[in-house]
Amino acid sequence: MPLPLYLLAMAVFAMxxxxxxxxxxxxxxxxxLDVTVGTAGTLTSAFAIGMVVGAPLMAGLARNRPxxxxxxxxVLVFAAAHALGATTTNFPVLFATRMVAALANAGFLAVALTTAAGTVAADKKGRALAVLLSGTTAATIAGVPAGSVLGTALGWRATFWAVAVLCLPAAVGILKGIPVGPAQGDQSVGRALRAELAQLKSSRLILVMLLGALVNAATFASFTFLAPIVTDTAGLSxxxxxxxxxxxxxxxxxxxxxAGRVSDRRPDLVVTLGGPLLLLGWPALAVLAEQPAALLGLVFLQGALSFALGSTLITRVLYEAAGAPTMAGSYATAAFNIGATVGPLVAAASLTTALGDLGPLWVSAVLxxxxxLAAFPFRGVIAAGRGDVLQ
Structure with missing residues (x-):
């Protein structure tokens, strides 16, 4: 894979x-900030809303620029938003900084996704996406836990400052590793924006965006509220x-x-095998959450299945939006973050029900x-190169 992909992944790590x-x-x-945990959880949705709105908006603004x-x-706007968030004592201001950061993140991902796809052969988009998203997985492995430890030791503001600082080497990497040129390759600069937006009329594209949004909603519904499950339900420190x-x-x-190795050739295999296992995993986690050993094992499994299925569906968005080379990344980003908006909101509402801290896990199962159920009648749309099921 080309070096610029790894440099972009470094920035994705910070974000x-x-x-x-x-x-x-x-x-x-x-x-x-003197708010409830459920209210604080809306910061995740604020970020996701900014990503949904920002993905097509920022991609459209940046499409003909280097x-x-x-x-x-x-990246620089993203860093500035975190610096402001680290200093505020007002929850609405923090909410606003999350949306601004999300707009910057959305613009970055929209350009980065299409740039990444343009650096490899047409049948290697899944692998290129896997490299780019490795920044996200590295964040969940190292960045997020380190931020949690830092937040426990020094307070949540220290974590916001740390993210702002992380953006600086990412900015240097972009300057050193990304060549000067149009945002998405010479062949797309002159393409009319209206023609690219017209791709959204494709029912195949809308379907894979919907499926990706639902799976990601399930992921964020539970991931956002894992902390109370660990400390209150499982009784861990x-x-x-x-x-x-x-x-x-x-x-x-x-x-x-x-999934990156398989999704270009057999996305249907990932969905057919991973989907039912993911569905069974969320209720199992809800039932066994009080047992620490089961909790730890199932969290690992659900992380693997969620991202395998989610990244495969997002890759399908790039394939289905091939006729919109500068906007395809924004469609994928929007689908991903529509889910990230809806999931935590529904999960937050479930916290006030009789299900309590386990409510988000059951919400994930339903999603x-x-x-x-939506994917089953249209299996051919998900399978690469098969049929014109919905055309």
């Missing part, structure tokens, strides 16, 4: 750390939250790596079930 880090910081944020300058600008996040991250790395 992924920010996107996921609140899973281990929510109790501290809630206490410091990739290097666009990517660098997004706060430091075990970091261990659980590491396990989830290791699982996600395994899932993306394996995966809906995705599998």
């Amino acid at each position: 992924g750390t920010s996107e996921f880090m609140l899973a281990g910081l929510l109790p501290g944020v809630a206490s410091d 990739a290097r300058s666009g990517l660098l600008g997004f 706060d430091l075990w939250v970091s261990v659980v996040l590491v396990l989830f991250g290791l699982g996600s790395f395994v899932g993306i790596t394996v 995966v079930a809906i995705a599998l």
Whole structure:
């Protein structure tokens, strides 16, 4: 894989750390800013909303500009938003900084996804996406747990400062490793934006975006509220939250790596095998959450299955949106983050029901079930190179 992919992954690491880090910081944020844990959880949705809105907006603004300058600008705005968030004592201001950071993250990913796809052969998009998203999995393995430990030791604000600092080497990497040129290759600069947006009329594209959103909603519904499950349900200490996040991250790395090898040729295999296992895993985790050993094992498994299935569906978005080379990344980013918006909101509502801390796990199960039911009649759409099922 080309070196620029790994440099982009370094920036994704910093941004992924920010996107996921609140899973281990929510109790501290809630206490410091005098809000409930459920209210603090809406910071995850704020970030996701910014990503959904920002993905097509930022991609449209940056589509005819050099990739290097666009990517660098997004990283610097992202860092500034975290610096402001680290200093505020007002929850609405923190909420706003999360949305600004998300807009920058969305723009970065939209450009990075299409740039990554343009650096490899047409049939290697899945592997290129796996390399790019390795920054996200590295964030869940190292960045998020380290942020959780830092937050426990020095407070959640220290973690926000750390993310801002992480952006600096990423910015240097972009300057040194990304060549000057159009955002998505010479062949797409003159393409009319209206023609690219017209790709959204494709029912095949809408379907894979919907499926990706549902699976990601299930992932974020539970991931956002893992901390209370670890400390309250399983009865473990706060430091075990970091261990659980590491396990989830290791699982996600395994899932993306394996799916990256398969998703270009047999995406249907990933969905057929991984989907039912993912569906069974969430209720199993809810039932066995009080047993620490079962909790640790299932968190790893669910991380692997969630990211294997989710990354495969997002790869299918890139394939189905091949006619929109500068906007395809924004469609994939939007699908991913629509799920990240809906999942935590529904999960937060479940916390006030009789299910309590386990509510998000049952929400995840329902969302995966809906995705599998929606996918079953249209299996040919998911399978690479098969049929024109919905055309």
